Amino acid sequence: MTPDAQWPVILLSIRVAVGAVAVSLVPGIAAGWLLARWQHPLRALVQGLVMLPLVLPPVVTGYLLLHLLGRSRPFGQLWHVWTGGHLAYTTTACVIAAAVVGFPLLVEAIRLSMVAVDPRLEQVSRSLGRGPVDTFLRVTLPLSLPGVASGAVLAFARALGEFGATIVLAGNVAGETRTIPVAVYTLLNVRDGEAAATRLVLVSVALSLAALLVSFWLSARKRSA
Amino acid sequence: MLELALSHRFPSRASAFRLDIALASRGPALGIFGASGSGKTTLLHAIAGLFRPEEGRIAVGDRVVFARPGGVFVPPERRRLALVTQDALLFPHRSVRGNLAFAPGADARLDSPAGRRILEVLRIEPLLERRIEHLSGGERQRVAIGRALLADPSLLLLDEPTSALDAELSRDVLGLLMQVKQTLGVPMVFVTHRAAELLALADDCVVLEAGRVVAQGLPVEVLQRPRALGLASLVGVxxxxxxxxxxxxxxxxxxxxxxxxxxxxxxxxxxxxxxxxxxxxxxxxxxxxxxxxxxxxxxxxxxxxxxxxxxxxxxxxxxxxxxxxxxxxxxxxxxxxxxxxxxxxxxxxxxxxxxxxxxxxxxxx
CATH class of the missing domain: 2.40.50.100 (RNA polymerase II/Efflux pump adaptor protein, barrel-sandwich hybrid domain)
Structure with missing residues (x-):
């Protein structure tokens, strides 16, 4: 890897992180709502499954994903039938890996902000003639928007730093799957790569810190609102 | 106006609580009177469709909205019964106008003569463009009542609409509700623990005690024999x-x-x-x-x-x-x-x- 090929790496990382947040936003809102409002003994199990990627070693998560999505695996083959392409070792695989590891952070932030929405507001909305979907879109979701936003920012930051699951599921293909962490790892293993690695590390720190600050700002706004 | 029979057991409460209520009212204003914990709010929620009793039948006008057994459950949004609660519960992300226009069709109704009349009676025209956090308690409750009326309900459900307000404001809101009843002609069911409210507003009242109806009739008659009903502590205030x-x-x-x-x-x-x-x-x-x-x-x-x-x-x-x-x-x-x-x-x-x-x-x- 040549030291001047850093901009494509940074842009790829941002693209992957944005893509990961984009694909997980709707399922994340659904899961956050379910975990906030669903009263059922199975809720704890669902919550455990959603949170699992947070505590699993990312390499293990990547391995499990590879088992599901690999070329000879059921989902991988289904994908091949639909699209004619493969999932593993592509940018799409990077997005999936980043989405899965960031998902718990997204869901937890959404869940907490939805728990804070007074359910009596939803009852009043129903009695005023708004059905469950309408009530969700007009009351619950707008009131938990700050939590959705801060969860999305956290998931974005987590996606930027994703390494373990990515290297297993997506490998290290220049221009395709070589994100900032993968590139740093690669540069540290080549002669004279250290200076370029340091620059990427600084970019990584700056992006992550910025994302965290935005997330803090969003949740502070939520509290004062 | 309202016909209802329901029963439900709450095994999880400290002492097993059983709600067992039958009542019928021709309205136009039915007062539900009782101490806290007597089941008033649960009853109101059952009428609204926010609570499903184990057994019972509820008819509003000539429309059955709930029957079990019988498998009838009209969801709250299709019952046309607008709820007003103790603490107004305005939507904090909407302005006063946004709250008033919340119900389906309320936006258009707001600018109709009928809507103007509601705003006038409740004195909320000057508040229209205000933000919710800048309203006083009495103003909030006025907006909540307006929001409910603009949903064009066939019956207004009021859950202790004045009890979060101080004495002066609660008299003001009570006066407004009397006008709503008299000049706008909207029938209502309201829950209260204040005898004066019952006398002022209700044509008909039901007294609940520990989940049961212990008296029913004209408010004046019911309240004049409070000792016989064990209501002295309630009425006595x-x-x-x-x-x-x-x-x-x-x-x-x-x-x-x-x-x-x-x-x-x-x-x-x-x-x-x-x-x-x-x-x-x-x-x-x-x-x-x-x-x-x-x-x-x-x-x-x-x-x-x-x-x-x-x-x-x-x-x-x-x-x-x-x-x-x-x-x-x-x-x-x-x-x-x-x-x-x-x-x-x-x-x-x-x-x-x-x-x-x-x-x-x-x-x-």
Whole structure:
């Protein structure tokens, strides 16, 4: 890897992180709502499954994903039938890996902000003639928007730093799957790569810190609102 | 207007609680009266469709909205019953106008003559563009009532609409609800633990105690036999009197009411013929007790009375007073009772402001 090929790496990382947040936003809102409002003994199990990627070693998560999505695996083959392409070792695989590891952070932030929405507001909305979907879109979701936003920012930051699951599921293909962490790892293993690695590390720190600050700002706004 | 029978067991409450209620009302305003924990709000939620009893049948007008067994459950949004709660529960992410326009069709209704009339009665036109956090408690409740009315409900459900407000504001909201009933003609079911509200607003009332209906009928009749119903502690917080008018003082702005034994009570001027009895009420909090008649005081009523009873209820003391042939109650703090060295049989003076006295039989005073 040549030291001047850093901009494509940074842009790829941002693209992957944005893509990961984009694909997980709707399922994340659904899961956050379910975990906030669903009263059922199975809720704890669902919550455990959603949170699992947070505590699993990312390499293990990547391995499990590879088992599901690999070329000879059921989902991988289904994908091949639909699209004619493969999932593993592509940018799409990077997005999936980043989405899965960031998902718990997204869901937890959404869940907490939805728990804070007074359910009596939803009852009043129903009695005023708004059905469950309408009530969700007009009351619950707008009131938990700050939590959705801060969860999305956290998931974005987590996606930027994703390494373990990515290297297993997506490998290290220049221009395709070589994100900032993968590139740093690669540069540290080549002669004279250290200076370029340091620059990427600084970019990584700056992006992550910025994302965290935005997330803090969003949740502070939520509290004062 | 409403016909209902339901039963439900709550095994999880500290002591197993069973709701077992049957009632029918022709309205237009049904009051549900009871202490906290008697099942009033649960009953209202069952009517609204926010709570599904194990068994029962609920019909609003001639429409069955719930039947179990029978498998009928009309979801809350299709019952056309708008709910107003104790703390207005306005949507914090919307302006006053956004709240008023929340229900389907309310946006268009807001600009129709009927909508304008609602805004006028509730005095919320000047608030329209305000943000929710800049409203006072009374304004919030007015907006909540307006929001419910603009949903064009066939029945308005009110869950203790005044109890989060101080005495003055709650009288204001009560007056508005009376106007809503009279001038807008919207039928309502409301839950309250204040007897004065029941008398002022309800045509028909149901008294709940521990999940059961213990009395049903005209509010005046039901409330006049409170002891028989075990409701003394509930009704006792308010003074409810039916007394004849003996004189009018138009320049002074008062009407004098006969309390017996030559003692009169100065109430706000009314136009009832002399000799006719009217129903009045005032809160026990509005009665001050003094040991001697004070001089130079604005309160029109300094009534010589005798302490009849002293009941300690938690952090307050309810003092029963005999004045002429009438009994009234004052609510004071234990500290005040101690300092005045109150004892039964002791003569004291009760002070009542004329403006604290309200007519409960129709026209507001």
């Amino acid at each position: 308010d003074n409810l009197l039916r007394v004849p008018v003996v004189a009018h003082d138009e320049t002074g702005g008062v009407s004098l009411l006969d309390l017996g034994a030559g003692i009169t009570l100065a109430a706000p001027l009314c136009d009832v013929p002399i000799g006719r009895a009217i129903e009045i009420g005032f809160y026990a909090d509005e009665v001050l007790i003094c040991l001697e008649k004070p001089a130079g005081i604005s309160a029109r009523n300094a009534l010589a009375c005798v302490v009849d009873s002293i009941d300690r209820l938690g952090h307050e003391v309810l003092v029963g007073l005999r004045v002429g042939a009438t009994a009234i109650r004052a609510r004071i703090t234990p500290a005040a009772a101690r300092e005045l060295e109150l004892a039964t049989g002791r003569p004291v003076v009760a002070l009542v402001k004329t403006s604290a006295i309200h007519r409960l039989d129709g026209e507001p005073t």
